[in-house]
Amino acid sequence: MNAVPKILAVVGGGRMGAGIAQVFAAAGATVTLVERDPAAAAAARERIATGLRRAAERGRLADDATVVLDRVEVAAEVAAVPPAAELVIEAVPEDAALKTRVLAAAEAVVGEHAVLATNTSSLSIGGLADGLRHPERLVGMHFFNPVPASDLVEVVVGPRTADAVRDAAVGWVGALGKTEVVVRDSPGFATSRLGVLLGLEAIRMLQEGVASAEAIDRAMELGYRHPMGPLRSTDLVGLDVRLAIAEHLQRELGDRFAPPQLLRDKVARGELGRKSGQGFYTWGEAR
Template sequence: MSTPAVPGKVAVIGGGRMGSGIAQTFAIAGADVSVAESGADAAATAADRIERSVQRAAERGRLAEDAADLLARLRVLPAVADLPGDVELVVEAVPEQLELKIAVLTGAERVLGPDAVLASNTSSLPIAELSAALREPSRFLGMHFFNPVPASQLVELVAGPDTSEAVLGGARDWVHGLGKTEVLVRDSPGFATSRLGVLLGLEAIRMLEEGVADAESVDTAMQLGYRHPMGPLRSTDLVGLDVRLAIAEHLHATLGERFAPPQLLRDKVERGELGRKTGRGFFDW
């Protein structure tokens, strides 16, 4: 049986931590990848982020080829309009804001060919609402990757109301081509992973807020007691406290009080303690 292949040409919109990780992962699997950013400065920052990540992977012996050869298949562009029209897959990986994602996806649809598959890396926003803005919703689905993307084994696939079976089947094959495993979930608030992960993270924050245990103890309890590879508070730091707060607010509005964000989370976000990306969250990094 032949190994499933990834698309030959892939576009990623958004070169932040998630977008750059997605781009790197497809390039490692052999794709030519274009990353679109919002301006020259953002493009330069994204290019530097990707290059540093690839070099670190090479230093740790995690690449099967020379870093320079891999980087030759990656390019960063300053605008969505600059994307080549012949890409087979585009993955949107911009912040979790509905209006922003709709603007990015509709912009991509205008410049890409009719056969390109469009995917959103959203972790919680409704695929139905995003697809409603598209001219061809049958080619759209959710492809939710996990941080850090190159090391994570999971991709959550979310079919919209109009996603074609052919597009869904192709996405499954691409996930396998990346060496990852997919789970297919129904389009519902928070899907499966964010709904469960955020709920656990919020309860861990409440325990810290109430003085039940310190952050290290809460995380160690889940790692050793339940074999979680990472505790819920370190996981929140890795995701970003601002990102987790935004998802919690969306789930609070759609699913009710059990997702109400703790005041401690709001306070830390207001102070700029956003986790690993700022050097401090529930832990110092």
């Protein structure tokens, strides 16, 4: 039976990174979570603590929440990643230059057999691997929000990803109790390419006054059995994140991914979705 790495690190402690750290810690791994400064690192650990409390309340945690949290250490620099880490997952913002720097810094710390993974939802695995001494050790592990509740991880195989690295990633996904889909490195992979296209069309419909956000989402939830409508999903992902992905896909695949003006306007106003308290919906608590 597959097992999670005994020691791993997650770089980036936002909602996504904290969720990734939480599920690995809950599965028994010792996790180092790296953020940009001590205050952000402390906030990330509290984010995990909150997630663990909620999981325990719902009966979804095998161990005591305090025991799981004790498996998580936080740090404010990539140099603190344990040299013995078997896996390092970067979950920093969707910026190629930033991700490249983080991955190169992690490669300089860990051993030669460690796997490096990127949580990117759209950027080229091959392009990110160009900044590594050993590009064959990089694989995409694209988790979904909210990570503890989501069943899917998209494993993205770059042009130089070693077969053993791909197989290790697939095994770790299974050890988390999640299901992988393995896809070839291409713009937007499978999930972002389809999900963003649907989300952008829903935003255009809202912009054109076709229906309310609630009606558009309800139509997809009840008519097509989507667990969450495309506008509520955009709020959860973050409007700024969706805009950045759309712009990237427009450059790579053409104007069918052109962001609607409504999306640009909301991002310019700071209406980023759940994390800001306002997006296509009003949220009771900004996260």
